Every structure is written in structure tokens, then in C-alpha cells.
Amino acid sequence: MxxxxxxxxxxxxxxxxxxxxxxxxxxxxxxxxxxxxxxxxxxxxxxxxxxxxxxxxxxxxxxxxxxxxxxxxxxxxxxxxxLAAAVAANPFPQAVAEPKTLHVTFLSEVPADVSPLEALDSDAYAPDRLRLVGRELYLWCPGGIGRSKLAEAVSRARLGVTATARNWNTVTKLLALADA
Missing domain, CATH: 3.30.70.1280 (SP0830-like domains)
Known part of the structure; x- marks a missing residue:
């Protein structure tokens, strides 16, 4: 089904x-x-x-x-x-070992203007990383999302789409439920 x-x-x-x-x-x-x-x-x-x-x-x-x-x-x-494609597209496979450090922001559509994300100097936020893949925005914060300056900057980025984030544990549990 x-x-x-x-x-x-x-x-x-x-x-x-x-x-x-x-x-x-x-x-x-x-x-x-x-x-x-x-x-x-x-x-x-x-x-x-x-x-x-x-x-x-x-x-x-x-x-x-x-x-x-x-x-x-x-x-x-x-x-x-x-959802399975979003899991397979994870650009940070090394984060799976610590799933609470990886978050996926689901977007209602591919943003027409990604310049707010491109304007973020990713090196300034290391070791945190961000990658947009289609309608999913992956955020890896090895030190935790609560202390992440990149997560804060991303939350302020206006992409003009509806967005909601889930941690990797939740994403993979949802896929398991969808497969049950």
C-alpha cells in the first residue's frame, strides 16, 4: 500500500x-x-x-x-x-552515526531565490554544514543545533517557501512507518 x-x-x-x-x-x-x-x-x-x-x-x-x-x-x-529519496539524498552520510546532529528542513517547493543561502559564508560556520538538495535543506551541526550559529542564520534566511524541519531520527522513523 x-x-x-x-x-x-x-x-x-x-x-x-x-x-x-x-x-x-x-x-x-x-x-x-x-x-x-x-x-x-x-x-x-x-x-x-x-x-x-x-x-x-x-x-x-x-x-x-x-x-x-x-x-x-x-x-x-x-x-x-x-521521503525515501530525501533520505537517500543525504549529503552528510557521516552524520548518520549521530542522528541528533542532522536536520532536514522540508520545503513546499524549490526556492526561486536561493541567494539568502548562497550569501552564508559556510567556512565561517565550520564545522556546521548546509546543503540544499531539491526541496530539502540538510543542516549538519556536529556540536548540536542549539548552539549552532549556522542554524540561527538559516532560520533567518527568507526563501519565500513554507518550511518545517525534522531531525534525522524523526525522518528515518517516518520512513520506517511509511514502509510498514
């Missing part, structure tokens, strides 16, 4: 935009999605592919969340194959 993965941006963070896991499952089921699994509190939902393009799935989920909860939550959806 083919699967899709929804990545909800900015829920259950700092007590804001509360959307409990059980409610996430209910909402996805109410939309007609089957075989729904929620991973963690922060908006990672794996479900049977509804047979519509991921962008349309995302729009429907966003609209239902706004209707039911009264606030807007950006949603990005990837197919199982798109």
Missing part, C-alpha cells in the same frame, strides 16, 4: 497551537484517510495514500485544521517515495 506523510509546522511548541496526537488521528480519519499513525506530538502523520497529489492533500488538511481548531497550520506532504 502506498503511503503519504504529513508534516505539520509549529504545533504543540511552547504550549501554543495545541493539537494533541489523538485529535490529529481523529482529524485525519474524518478527512477519509485510512491507516493513520501519528509519530510524536509535533505533527508527523503517516497514512494510506488517498490517491490525490500531495499538494492537494496538504491543502485539504490545512483547511480542515483551520475549520476545526480555529488556527492555521502549514502542512507539507511527501509521498513515501519522496
Amino acid at each position: 502506498s503511503r503519504q506523510v504529513a508534516l505539520l509546522r509549529g504545533i504543540n511548541v511552547g504550549g501554543n497551537r495545541k493539537f494533541p496526537m489523538a485529535r490529529q488521528r481523529e482529524l485525519f480519519a474524518a478527512l477519509g484517510h485510512e491507516d493513520v499513525t501519528v509519530l510524536l506530538q509535533t505533527g508527523n502523520v503517516v497514512f494510506a495514500d488517498p490517491g490525490i497529489p500531495p499538494q492537494e492533500t496538504a491543502r485539504r488538511i490545512e483547511a480542515r485544521i483551520a475549520e476545526d481548531l480555529g488556527f492555521f497550520v502549514p502542512v507539507l506532504v511527501r509521498t513515501r517515495d519522496e
Whole structure:
């Protein structure tokens, strides 16, 4: 069975935009999605592919969340194959041994203007590294993301697209769920 993965941006963070896991499952089921699994509190939902393009799935989920909860939550959806391709495209395979140091920022589309990223002097942020591969932005912070000046600079970069980040542990768990 083919699967899709929804990545909800900015829920259950700092007590804001509360959307409990059980409610996430209910909402996805109410939309007609089957075989729904929620991973963690922060908006990672794996479900049977509804047979519509991921962008349309995302729009429907966003609209239902706004209707039911009264606030807007950006949603990005990837197919199982798109998620597998993002895992395979990891430009920092050495980071896999310490998965908490590797983060993937999923983008709604390839940015039309990548100059904000190109303007970052990567050598100034060593050993941290950044690489944009299609609609995924990989950030490797060997010393941890919390202390990373590169992570801070990237968060300020305006790419003109919707983005949401997940650590490598979460990304690979989502792929395992999509393969189950």
C-alpha cells in the first residue's frame, strides 16, 4: 500500500497551537484517510495514500485544521517515495552515526531565490554544514543545533517557501512507518 506523510509546522511548541496526537488521528480519519499513525506530538502523520497529489492533500488538511481548531497550520506532504529519496539524498552520510546532529528542513517547493543561502559564508560556520538538495535543506551541526550559529542564520534566511524541519531520527522513523 502506498503511503503519504504529513508534516505539520509549529504545533504543540511552547504550549501554543495545541493539537494533541489523538485529535490529529481523529482529524485525519474524518478527512477519509485510512491507516493513520501519528509519530510524536509535533505533527508527523503517516497514512494510506488517498490517491490525490500531495499538494492537494496538504491543502485539504490545512483547511480542515483551520475549520476545526480555529488556527492555521502549514502542512507539507511527501509521498513515501519522496521521503525515501530525501533520505537517500543525504549529503552528510557521516552524520548518520549521530542522528541528533542532522536536520532536514522540508520545503513546499524549490526556492526561486536561493541567494539568502548562497550569501552564508559556510567556512565561517565550520564545522556546521548546509546543503540544499531539491526541496530539502540538510543542516549538519556536529556540536548540536542549539548552539549552532549556522542554524540561527538559516532560520533567518527568507526563501519565500513554507518550511518545517525534522531531525534525522524523526525522518528515518517516518520512513520506517511509511514502509510498514
